[in-house]
Amino acid sequence: MSPKKLNLKDKYKLLTRDLDWEFSYEDRKEAFPYEEFEGIKITDWDKWEDPFRLTMESYWKYQAEKEKKLYAIYDAFAQNNGQTNVTDARYVNAIKLFLTGVSPGEHAAHLGFAFTGRQMGGIGARVAAQMQSIDELRHIQTQIHAMSHYNKFFDGFDEFNHMHDRLWYLSVPKSFFEDARTAGPFEFMIAIGFSFEYVLTNLLFVPFMSGAAYNGDMATVTFGFSAQSDEARHMTLGLEIIKFILEQHEDNLPIVQKWLDKWLWRGYRLLTLVAMMMDYMLPQKVMSWQEAWELYFEDAGGSLFKDLERYGIKMPDYTETIKQEKEHLSHQAWWIFYQYTHAAAFHTWTPTAEEMDWLSEKYPDTFDKYYRPRWELAAEMEAKGERFYTTGLPQLCQTCQIPMAFTEMSDPTQVSYRESIYNDERFHFCSDPCKSIFDNEPEKYVHAWLPVHQILQGNCGGGGLDKVMEYYHLDDGVANLEFEGSPDAERWKEWKGVA
Amino acid sequence: MTIRALRDDYHGEFKDSLEKFGGAQLVYLGWDKHQMFCSSRAFPLPPEMRFQELLDNVMPEAFGQHPEFNQIDWNKAQWILDNSAFQPDHSKSLTELDIGHKSLLRLVTPELTGYKGAGI
Amino acid sequence: MTIEIKTSTMKPIRNTYAHIERRFGDKPATRYQEATYDVHSTHNFHYKPLWDQDREINDPARTAVVMGDWYDLKDPRQFYYGPYVQNRSKMQETAEGNFKFFEKRGLGDSIDSSLREKIIQLVIPMRHAEVAANLNNMYGTAHGTGTAVTQALIFEAMDRFGNAQYFSKIGLALDGNTGDSLATAKEHWMSNPAWQGVRAYCEKTLTIKDWFEAFIAQDIVLDTLINDLYYRQFDEWLTQNNGRDLLLLMEFMQDRAKDSQRWSDSVLKVVVTESEHNSNQVLAWISTWRIRAQEALEPLASALLGDKALADAFAVLEKRLTKVGLNC
Amino acid sequence: MSRVQIAFQDNDESRYIVAAIEQDNTTAVVHYEPAMIRVENEGSLIINRDTVSEQIGMEWDVQSLHINLITLTGHIDEDDDYFKIMWNN
Structure with missing residues (x-):
């Protein structure tokens, strides 16, 4: 008997979907207890369309091949002192931000997908989430290994995980992922699986990695593209999950729309870090934040939302605000870090004259008018030997936890202040979407660990700034402050043989 | 405003309520159209602090780095407290002036237009 | 500016990350160490889980077992993602070769019908049991503490899903890719009395709330017994009963079980030697689950291998427990 | 119609794949980026x-x-002999 030829779809069905069974001895709800409280109605898990059809054996095979390639490059990079090939030591600060701000998020995503990969009732969806979970573990680990060599030659990497739980600006990504993980399984899937992976990670990874390529950073570009190859699978899962939920029951639409409105905004605010990285931190620029936003969100995201219209999904109202903010975001963000760099684990600097010209060209309507003068003021102060570090602690947005630095788009010189009063206490927000996220679930967000308030309550080492720096494991004069004159800058000059 | 959670009694603890600040209350201070300071800032202040003390002791710490700080005419300064216009009696305390925990107090100086007149 | 590099000045300013240095001293670290230690977030959590408001999102209290340092649960194989997938990739290559050989040589045709039926009735349904193993290990990944153990748990989870697929492939190899054997096997899983105990046990494990208890019920109690029954005793039985060719198709599961046992032994040992509290707790779990396992496996073991088989498997479990200092 | 896109690492294997794409999708536009x-x-x-x-x-x-x-x-349709991405608008 010659065996029947099975095509990929049939084979995958037999090897995966058919493995589940109806419980007879226990209540299935006891095994999957979190499936209902969010209000999502699933009537038939069998309608799940597998977004990709990798069996474990193919998974091991292809992933092993990717890993082999990746680590061969890491080894070569270390053996050849690859860190000396980057365009300039300033560049390295972008990847410090990556390791401290992005990589721990990969681990949080790993745990979150493990949760949904355990808790969703349908085996097709579970297995896809499980594969994403183990991929995310891959990402944190390959990133730690990629940065391991940089850590031996630059400051600001060595305390990345201690800082992740404590340092003020790292509460932005930390709270983002914890917000998703503390939600139910379906919200997590819409938050990270769809909104973040599908709509926004291209904006995180592709510019970072092209930036790495432009700036001679072989280690980062390699892990980045290698991670992106998993990302392509993740995106497919994200798209499938939203379609699936929407097709299951019409009552799911308003819930999903609310989650989309929340998570696209949360994700966008998180990407503020990427915006400033692209426009200010790369010595050799790739494209502006505005251009990246247009290419990866407005264009690609636009097609996506057109596709989702059939289910009744609407692009969030605030996308108009984002459209205007794209000309302001990176400048406002870098200004925050420029003046608080004494409490940050990377260096900042004023843009050079050529860089400012590039910014004028990329942002003709905003840079010269609103932002060039800031850098002129900074340069003036620096020339007087009074490099500007601001005093005190910033007011933070209760939701996104970024300092209240964003401005009204109707008047870009006016800070945008929003507030809500809940149970007689006042809460502050940087924007309408951050306010409405809070207003929808105040009992969740009152519990946010806001770094500034924690410092002022004495929970971060107690006492003055020096105690807080100790709590952060941030040695003054090493990983923090202005780039010029930093130990990083001095070592770089020594390597390059310039006085 | 109801949250959907596994249990109906889900609640978060207020992480920043007044009693957690050791007798102080938080006040946020901002200076409109002076974006040299990237954002308004948070100060723990005694509720019995007089407004005049705030002007004398806190404002310089908050905004003294600005080149225009010395040009502020405090008698002409305008104020916005929690999004409403506000005319403080300098001899009164924060509590008496209804400057509460986590209140946002904004200084407005229309005659000072910031560095190079750019709102900085 | 010259781009010539002075290699003499190219001295590292530190050997590894600070948390690794605090644990292991100021020397170059292994990739396992850097990828594993202290990766779990431990402080300053933001929100209460909507599904578990009494605990933090990462909370050691999700098990009754208490560890001073969860990173003591080191994986003796030192698997982080890279070595894990590369190791399994090699194993699957062998398995792939075995399956191809089996198919190409038509070895399925030479298996007599009673043996074929036995495999379909009593072996292929394992594909469902492996799904429970997948979920129980995934549960530990999601709720456990410390990357040392949570990463090993997800490797185990993915392995077990792989096992489920390999068991399914055995079915396909026997039914000429029609899938008929899988449908029949599922009927056995659902209603053959030989399987109902195991199925009830699996369903029960999926309702466990404490992730370390799930590890005990699954990876220690049930797996030790199943591994002995299927990968030792049934292996011998096949050798003696004209089923050698089928061993080719079981090789992956057999090798993998050995590899996994080194890890689970070590986890168990470290946890019970940590404190009397832990060993008492673990013993309490074991005594509950071994009684359930006894009931669950009796009909299956008898049907597969005869009446004495389960006692032999329990002797192996006993030995395993004694080795880590657990005297039941 | 909305545009779909796909990106590969710039290496030798990818070049063959891209050549095959160009052959089977005559309107496809290829961008070589870093x-x-x-x-x-x-x-x-x-x-x-x-x-x-x-x-x-x-x-x-x-x-x-x-x-x-x-x-x-875009949405994916994958089988043994092809891999397709598309938008439904």
């Missing part, structure tokens, strides 16, 4: 196993696409 090759097309884009196999000169497994893939947009 370390990456990005291909765009209106509506949909297909990668056929046979065309890639022909280009490489040996059997090519569709799923090995994952090794060099960087990103894509």
Whole structure:
């Protein structure tokens, strides 16, 4: 008997979907207890369309091949002192931000997908989430290994995980992922699986990695593209999950729309870090934040939302605000870090004259008018030997936890202040979407660990700034402050043989 | 405003309520159209602090780095407290002036237009 | 500016990350160490889980077992993602070769019908049991503490899903890719009395709330017994009963079980030697689950291998427990 | 019609895949970017196993696409002999 030829779809069905069974001895709800409280109605898990059809054996095979390639490059990079090939030591600060701000998020995503990969009732969806979970573990680990060599030659990497739980600006990504993980399984899937992976990670990874390529950073570009190859699978899962939920029951639409409105905004605010990285931190620029936003969100995201219209999904109202903010975001963000760099684990600097010209060209309507003068003021102060570090602690947005630095788009010189009063206490927000996220679930967000308030309550080492720096494991004069004159800058000059 | 959670009694603890600040209350201070300071800032202040003390002791710490700080005419300064216009009696305390925990107090100086007149 | 590099000045300013240095001293670290230690977030959590408001999102209290340092649960194989997938990739290559050989040589045709039926009735349904193993290990990944153990748990989870697929492939190899054997096997899983105990046990494990208890019920109690029954005793039985060719198709599961046992032994040992509290707790779990396992496996073991088989498997479990200092 | 896109790491294997795409999708536009090759097309884009196999000169497994893939947009339809991405608008 010659065996029947099975095509990929049939084979995958037999090897995966058919493995589940109806419980007879226990209540299935006891095994999957979190499936209902969010209000999502699933009537038939069998309608799940597998977004990709990798069996474990193919998974091991292809992933092993990717890993082999990746680590061969890491080894070569270390053996050849690859860190000396980057365009300039300033560049390295972008990847410090990556390791401290992005990589721990990969681990949080790993745990979150493990949760949904355990808790969703349908085996097709579970297995896809499980594969994403183990991929995310891959990402944190390959990133730690990629940065391991940089850590031996630059400051600001060595305390990345201690800082992740404590340092003020790292509460932005930390709270983002914890917000998703503390939600139910379906919200997590819409938050990270769809909104973040599908709509926004291209904006995180592709510019970072092209930036790495432009700036001679072989280690980062390699892990980045290698991670992106998993990302392509993740995106497919994200798209499938939203379609699936929407097709299951019409009552799911308003819930999903609310989650989309929340998570696209949360994700966008998180990407503020990427915006400033692209426009200010790369010595050799790739494209502006505005251009990246247009290419990866407005264009690609636009097609996506057109596709989702059939289910009744609407692009969030605030996308108009984002459209205007794209000309302001990176400048406002870098200004925050420029003046608080004494409490940050990377260096900042004023843009050079050529860089400012590039910014004028990329942002003709905003840079010269609103932002060039800031850098002129900074340069003036620096020339007087009074490099500007601001005093005190910033007011933070209760939701996104970024300092209240964003401005009204109707008047870009006016800070945008929003507030809500809940149970007689006042809460502050940087924007309408951050306010409405809070207003929808105040009992969740009152519990946010806001770094500034924690410092002022004495929970971060107690006492003055020096105690807080100790709590952060941030040695003054090493990983923090202005780039010029930093130990990083001095070592770089020594390597390059310039006085 | 109801949250959907596994249990109906889900609640978060207020992480920043007044009693957690050791007798102080938080006040946020901002200076409109002076974006040299990237954002308004948070100060723990005694509720019995007089407004005049705030002007004398806190404002310089908050905004003294600005080149225009010395040009502020405090008698002409305008104020916005929690999004409403506000005319403080300098001899009164924060509590008496209804400057509460986590209140946002904004200084407005229309005659000072910031560095190079750019709102900085 | 010259781009010539002075290699003499190219001295590292530190050997590894600070948390690794605090644990292991100021020397170059292994990739396992850097990828594993202290990766779990431990402080300053933001929100209460909507599904578990009494605990933090990462909370050691999700098990009754208490560890001073969860990173003591080191994986003796030192698997982080890279070595894990590369190791399994090699194993699957062998398995792939075995399956191809089996198919190409038509070895399925030479298996007599009673043996074929036995495999379909009593072996292929394992594909469902492996799904429970997948979920129980995934549960530990999601709720456990410390990357040392949570990463090993997800490797185990993915392995077990792989096992489920390999068991399914055995079915396909026997039914000429029609899938008929899988449908029949599922009927056995659902209603053959030989399987109902195991199925009830699996369903029960999926309702466990404490992730370390799930590890005990699954990876220690049930797996030790199943591994002995299927990968030792049934292996011998096949050798003696004209089923050698089928061993080719079981090789992956057999090798993998050995590899996994080194890890689970070590986890168990470290946890019970940590404190009397832990060993008492673990013993309490074991005594509950071994009684359930006894009931669950009796009909299956008898049907597969005869009446004495389960006692032999329990002797192996006993030995395993004694080795880590657990005297039941 | 919305545009779909797919990007690969810029290496030798990808070049054969891209050549096969160009052959089977005559309107596709190929962009060579740093370390990456990005291909765009209106509506949909297909990668056929046979065309890639022909280009490489040996059997090519569709799923090995994952090794060099960087990103894509659109819905996916994948089988033994093709990999397709498309928008439904």
